[in-house]
Amino acid sequence: MSIDQTDKRIIKRLQGDLPLVPRPFAAVARELGIQEQEVIDRVADLAASGVMRRFGATLRHQQSGFAANVMVAWRVPPADIDRVGQALAAYRQVSHCYHRQADPRFPYNLYSMVHGKSRDECRQVVADMAAEVGIDDYELLFSEQELKKTSMSYF
């Protein structure tokens, strides 16, 4: 879908925090000077077309029982990327899985975020994954500190 100026104004508003009121789209519509139904229709289109990948409440996972996470960087032969990527993505503990362009200084080309209740649990899951996909060249990058976490402000 193509994004027009009204969509951009709605996206700009939705990337922030919506008021917790019975009719949040009416509140947005008032702020932007358009009709509530038009806001609802446009937001529904943004969701249906995949431009908006989710709509709802963002949780702080540290407070929802998933205390540990590890980014695992895998070095996978190019011909095996799809097979391994799909196998890793199938794990419920994996939230993100991307094939990335490697760098000679860090020659890993597949990245997965693994979540668990503890670092040991993360390690165990990663060991299971490694055995399943048959890749033993990987790096565990445990997060030690959140330095910044925000949502992008587009437009």
Next chain:
Amino acid sequence: MDELDKAILRQVQSKLPIDAHPYARVGQKLGLSEEAVIERLERMKKSGVVRRIGGNFVSTRLGFASTLCAAAVPEDKFEAFVAAVNAHPGVTHNYRRAHEFNVWFTFIAESMEEIEANLQRLRQQTGVKDILSLPSQKMFKIKVDFPV
């Protein structure tokens, strides 16, 4: 958090109904009033379980470029480097990780050239030479819901 709070979170984590009365719709499913849903969400926002309620967008679908960056930052430069990186509005996530490449951040901008130019400026400004850009070639999974 009690079981009802958790049931609400499961409903609103990524599929808050796009409807004139989204919280009434959630309440219908759980046998709660609209007011009760709003009141409980308000409490979970105050306690910090809920960070915000809104939308997340696919940067590339909006015409933006994005990448994951990794930097090997010596301890004596760490604080200044993190401050310089975080000052960029296009840096949305930044984590210290236990590795020689110890600072990992995402960078979104209008083009990859703009990102590269910013990374080059960061290298000059901070003296940290090893800043890698690892752009995505293919997405296998992005999941944002957490079991509650």
